[in-house]
Amino acid sequence: MSGPVSRDASRRARAYLLRVAEPPCPALVEFIAEVGPVRAAERVREGSVPGPVADETSARRHLDLADADLAAGAAVGARLVTPEDDEWPAWPFTALANATARGLRGGVPPLALWVRGPRSLNELAENAVAVVGSRAASGYGQHVATEFGHGLAAAGVTVVSGAAYGVDGAAHRGAVAAEGPTVAVLACGADLAYPAGHSGLLDRIVEHGAVASEYPPGTTPARYRFLVRNRLIAALGGGTVVVEAGARSGAKSTAAVSRALGRVLMAVPGPITSATSVGCHELLRSGEAVAVSSVDEIIESTGRLGADLVDPGSPETRATDGLDGDAARVYDALATGTGHSAERIAVDAGVPLARVRAILPTLELGGLAFRCTAGWRRARAPTPHGER
């Protein structure tokens, strides 16, 4: 399945399926995992699929626009990145699939992504933080988002956001001003400039990072697609910073997915007199998010998350070999027989509590730790042969 010919067949199959199925499509994802993308596309085309897959594909299965979409993408510099490609961000999307298995509603990996921009999507996602918030950001929120975008990108951290007005745009703009990496995930085709006022900004994002979308070229944005898209922003960020959010901001859906993925969720305090900080303060008050006031605090909280923190493990290594200093100390501080609170582990490991809270879910995703009623305990280390 890994030769250039089969890759091309996979790509055409996935281009077809992306056009046919409206994301998220959990049954189709599962079906592809069973029979492979090429066979899945054939079966969808024939209509010979299990009921749940038919529900997701029957309405548009006659739209075979794979070649046209690939040509339209190429015409605007958009390539289709698939799980069969080296630049597929496997770790972030595996986390999404794992969270789905644990019951995250709508937390389904994309079938593939249309991507504009010269850089490898996987490399961009290796050290990335999502910066999200209200469209109707205040001057304060825009200022903070710009500063954070600039500071993170200048530190080499990819700023992932949704290119919307308000916080999103400010975060991207800060990253672009620093000539640092940034990724915009769109809720429309990667070829469309949406919002129109961000046309120039999107061009600059492509120069410094990537514009990505699971929607075929020409797909127009729709209200529900923004929420569906938010899961990809959360998955690509090793953590999520909510800069400003009203009581019912869409940023809260990104925050919820981020938590479900075990990523560290951060919120920026603001004036309690500001309606656009209400959502942030709710996240802080409930303990779902940790407060961040600076780029340094974001980096401290997220650390080297994602693929870096826990080495996926080659046949010759142990999973714990991939742990960096703090993560190794937290892992060492975990007991096997009983659970401990994050506070206790922070004391035992001598690692700041905020950092411990960020590391523990990542160890969990790596199969090195798990939650029990009494707190966190160590899992049996995975065997060296990749049985995770």
Place this chain on the structure above:
Amino acid sequence: MSGPVSRDASRRARAYLLRVAEPPCPALVEFIAEVGPVRAAERVREGSVPGPVADETSARRHLDLADADLAAGAAVGARLVTPEDDEWPAWPFTALANATARGLRGGVPPLALWVRGPRSLNELAENAVAVVGSRAASGYGQHVATEFGHGLAAAGVTVVSGAAYGVDGAAHRGAVAAEGPTVAVLACGADLAYPAGHSGLLDRIVEHGAVASEYPPGTTPARYRFLVRNRLIAALGGGTVVVEAGARSGAKSTAAVSRALGRVLMAVPGPITSATSVGCHELLRSGEAVAVSSVDEIIESTGRLGADLVDPGSPETRATDGLDGDAARVYDALATGTGHSAERIAVDAGVPLARVRAILPTLELGGLAFRCTAGWRRARAPTPHGER
């Protein structure tokens, strides 16, 4: 010891000792607990006391100004409230003594308090919240402190603070504007108007609540006395709200004592661009404080704390009889065999996490719960006969 004559003797003894010993005086407090105030005063006067008590009393033991101080106090409407009086806030100061026993440095109850104002100090402290913060408060901080002071006092919650410029004064002013209860604890004699600019405010505080101090009439404020005084503000508040605090604000000492007393510590978010919110954000980020954005959230977090939450227990009642609805549910959710995290207890009890976090330390003070490495567990309920 409870007749009018012995009360008068106790009061004179304590007036003498307050003049002789600079608070906090842990050895003297312990000595009084052993031999009683009258005998303690005699022994101090004679110089026949244990070494640590001598260290605290020898410099001024010849200053026998009890009668003069009582007369000076009376002349300005200040009475000396002692542990032998009904209006002594026994619960708050017992908590201080307990915290001392657990190692809180400088957390020593006062020998007595000079008080101006018509209301019973104990009644004022029954449902009270400390509102503290920077002298150099921003307009935002002053606005929030005034709103909180007003809203709390209007809801019948006593606003305890230190009468300083900035947050303190604004909180008192809000309470006074609501014609609600407020207590100012001074770091100088209760007869002095300090700061001078708050002379009129102090008069109005006396009308609506109380001005209290452990320093004899005429004592001038000194830098170290502000920190010593802060422990009394923390003890009299069923919880402490830090409205604004710079990186090195004195409000952080009040916050630390509040935590050590097991009281809920709250911090107000503010702009991360504001130097006067840095201390608040540190408290939030570390998890020491819970974020509060409104009077309702303060009341939700503190609930009916202090003397109300856990009934001290008459011979005919169980300690758990005094638990209100939420506290009873939290107590019921505690396991006896193993500890659980506050998060788990919140789920089991169906009580908001912020409220659970406020209730648990109060149950601990009441001897109903304790912390173990795995979290919180239930203590054996005290016997009905007051053996706590």
